[in-house]
Amino acid sequence: MDIGHKIKLRRKELGLTQADLAEPEFTRGFISQIENDITKPPLKTLEIIATKLAVSINYLIGGESEDSVEFTTHHKVSEKIKIAKRLINLRKYGDASSIIEKIEKVGNQDFMGDILALKGEVFYEQQQYLDAIDLLKQSLIYLHPHDPIAKIDIYVKLADSYMNGQKYDEAIDYGFYGLSIIKSNHHEERLFELKLLNILGYCHCRRGEYKQGIRYVEEALSLSDAIQIHYNYGALKMLRGLAHTYLKDYEKGIRYTKEALHFFKSTNAIQEIVGCLTNLGILYKYTYDYEQAIHFLKESLIAAEEAHLHYHKQNSLYELADTFLVAHQYEEALSLVEENLQLIQEKRLRGKTFYILGSAHASLSNWAEAITYTRQALKLFEEHDMKRWQAKSLTKLAEIYYLQGEHQASHIHYQKSLDIYESLMEAE
Template identity: 25%
Template sequence: MRIGEKIKNRRREIKMTQSDLSEGICTQAMISRIEKRKVRPSRELMEKLAERLEVSLHYFYGEDSIESRYSKTTQLSKLVRQHLERREYDTVSYLIDSNEELIQQAIGEDGLFFEWVKGLLFDYRDGDNDKALNHLIRLEKEMKNGELRLEVIDSIGNQYLKKEEYDIAEKYYHKGFDMFSEWMNHEKKAKLMLNYSICLAQQDKYGECLSIVFQGLDLVVEQKTLFLLGDFLYYKGFCLEKLEQKEDALSAYKQAWTIFDIQQNEKFTVSMQLTIDRLGKELIK
């Protein structure tokens, strides 16, 4: 049985429409084309569809397929991602070093993923910003458009932001922003947009920063997630305050405080409260 037929059968088995399956992953038209065998989906897309359909990749490809043999690499990359999200770079470094043989056999998207992680470790583990930049820039040139390339571009921007070379960082963030597609993961897009906003704010480009912030807010609100919502609200308040719209800024700061409080982020709630108190006193004067 072909992949498209298996997707259709499983979708119907769990009473899921094409629209339900595609939501937040790709277009409904793409699902239709896959099921009609008009296009062969990438493994990255298949991983997302398998997760939505609550089956493993083995369900579609079989235990002895090449795709199935990639499962160990895929599991490792997911584990590495989890620790990257928590900025646990020592653990990431251990995982990379202890799975060197497996990583050397990785090809395609998996191979590029581990090369990206290697570039991050040059900076966050070794403290070599220039080596990280050279590695990431070279890697980005080898990649096709997609979510991973978006992350690499974001990482390059972050490296230049760290070096306070804001004009170059801005060019990379803008490049990533122009790559956005509806099928891309909203969290990856939100991260780039937040970093883009920070870069613009650092250059006193408050109007441009607000434009990106509002788009970031629209994105996370549309997804009904708190992910980076507090951060976007903070930069909304920051830019409004710099533009002398202090009452609106105070409102945004209070909203940010609420989000950070819900997330039990004590560090940010304390910082936000100090900002709110300061601005509140200024408005009374």
């Protein structure tokens, strides 16, 4: 079988187009000429093509099948490791695992770190983070100390795996280790650095350490602008806005959320656009600018409807109704919720929506409806162990009973509410 035919068969086997194989080194026409034996490629070109096709160059120019290539020399094992990495990049995890298994059978301890790292990467790329963590941690023991780039790569994957598993302390530890290697050795691994800054910023914010989180986020944004790589750029700006929101710096929260919105609009990222519009509505509500809050929440509702983002639509409905409530526009809140209540199926949001109905009816002195809806809310909060909302609902019921002159019932519900708040304080 000639070289061109082998290249064509392997390309199709991997599901690649001629353009996929060509870029960025060659043109599609050049690859077409090679495959049709119009052009005879030089050895260097074949080396590049072999790497992209995740095969050895011997397979292209020799007579043996790819499976028959021996693993006896250090060079050939290194070549197979490159092929396994390429297969992982192509999401051919079964093929990659088969090659990794063959490398492992050679029993060469020099490659143990690479083997464990590759096995971990197969799990990592398939989002099987627990399995990935175990193998990646083992690989750190064997990786050569004079190969800091490989270690940084492992630290990035470990930090990301722990972050996705909501183990934020461990994610921060590994993120910090990786960043320390980059900074102490002056490595120009900018994308790794950017990823680690992302992880550290996000994880610190999830731990409620917003000032520290903002520091990493700002460093990531500054680096991103400097190197013109907008990795997770809009999400970083959105996170920056959220962090300032939690710090009650609403002016900065609004500014950075608007910057995120502008970026997401430029990339037509609909889900993120809806998220930013909702966050702006909430921020303006916190600043008592209800007109602006209602404006942005209505925009988020329309965008969610048009994009068929059902959960986001439910959330926008709830936030808009809550804004009407705090703005003392009780009739608008009732009208919106009663018209759309059947759409809100997510149980926690449904409970909060019942709470709005109860509160709006209470403000209009519709006591029977207020009690009915607040009790429906309380039931859902109890089913989902939402302690703070249980306490809020009990307090609301206590207020309703007090306003009706039922002081004993009011006292009982206040006491139940206090008991829950005390249990939450003890848990902290």
